[in-house]
Amino acid sequence: MKKIALVGYFGWGNFGDELFLKVHRQELGKHYELNVANDLLVQPYFSRPVSEIVDESDAILIGGGDLLNPLRVSDLYWQTEYLRKPTFVYGLGVPNQPFRRENVLEFYRKFFAHENCKLIVARDVESYNWIKENLDPGDKLTWYPDPVCALDRPAPGKTEKGVFGVVMREHRSRSDDLSHLESAISRARELGYKIRHIALATDSLGEGDLALARELAQPGDEVVHSESLDELCIELSKVELLATIKFHGLVVGTMYGVPAIAMSVTPKNRNFLRMIERPEMLVSYTNEGLADRVVKYPSRIHQRVRASLYYRALDGYKLLRTELAKALD
Structure with missing residues (x-):
């Protein structure tokens, strides 16, 4: 071979x-x-x-x-x-x-x-x-x-209505000002969402992301993490609305039909959201408009879009x- x-x-x-x-x-x-x-x-x-x-x-x-x-x-x-x-x-x-x-x-x-x-x-x-x-x-x-x-993803978990997933990352470029992210999470709580912080990394990078997720979590919030990529994919599949700083949180969420706010204004996020005709979902976690993207009845990604990708x-x-x-x- x-x-x-x-x-x-x-x-x-x-x-x-x-x-x-x-x-x-x-x-x-x-x-x-x-x-x-x-x-x-x-x-x-x-x-x-x-x-x-x-x-x-x-x-x-x-x-x-x-x-x-x-x-x-x-x-x-x-x-x-x-x-x-x-x-x-x-x-x-x-x-x-x-x-x-x-x-x-x-x-x-x-x-x-x-x-x-x-x-x-x-x-x-x-x-x-x-x-x-x-x-x-x-x-x-x-x-x-x-x-x-193109990934053959694990079967999705049952969508949990009223769960707002948050994916952040610990990185040297991260802003210390998380006030707009906190406002978006508060907005989600006001709309009746339960908050689930997902540490979306494994191995050495997962340690930093998990520590940040725990830091962001308030009493009553969930924090989830796994060393299994399949389990992390399933966690993304279950939320009703996702806010993610990670590009592949956006990609995998999309492939499960989960609408996702892309919280990093990078070419890859902008280009992918344009590809799926959701450009309005690009808002930095440092932007005061982030909370406006948190809605009670988010529109799922249509199966035709997912099949095309x-x-x-x-x-x-x-x-x-x-x-x-x-x-x-």
Whole structure:
């Protein structure tokens, strides 16, 4: 069985990235042996030369996530050594789109133009357009919805009417001013909601998120956490309305039909909400308008929207398998 080295933000316990691993295994694991490239969670990320990892692999799969940073080149995601083998970039997003450094863009142009960079799949049309306009990778570029939309999720729990789910994250960029979030939670209580704080991470990142959830919780609130990705998905499925700072809280909630307020004003959240025609649900946790998005009778995400995302994301993996087969078989 041919071996693929997986390159991404794997091992830290970030909800979305661990789901990327799960869906990669679901869609590729029957055909290829999949191995995470990095074995360290701190720089230099690899305990041995990258060339050895590449030599042991038949192909490299980079992604998904916001890995195409126009301001700097990651030593984890963009090793030129990878290009000694057929390399595939999948589920790619672009953070910091208004900002760029020309030397960084030139690196990406050369990387994508290399003959061994076989396929580049963006996760939304906006990222696709940015890559096309700024990096000119040619016809190897396309886009499909976020890979996690293709995940075979566990069966949803029974929707608990009147439960407002809150997902925050402990991060160095987090504002100390949580007053608008607290106002939104108070608004939910006034409308009769029970508050459930969901620590949406595992491993080392889960510890910080769980501590923050406990800090935010008031008497009578629930705090839930699990080291199981399936259990975390089920917790998202059960709430009636969700407010999440995490992008994949939004994605997984959407795929269960749960309406979600995206509390981080990032390109990926904006683009996904535009894709599902809910742009009004983008409001930062530091914005005084957040409480206005908390309503008593939220509209669930229609099954047609969810089915479209699911089958389009599956089509993306079909293309990836086809291109892998061309390069390796």
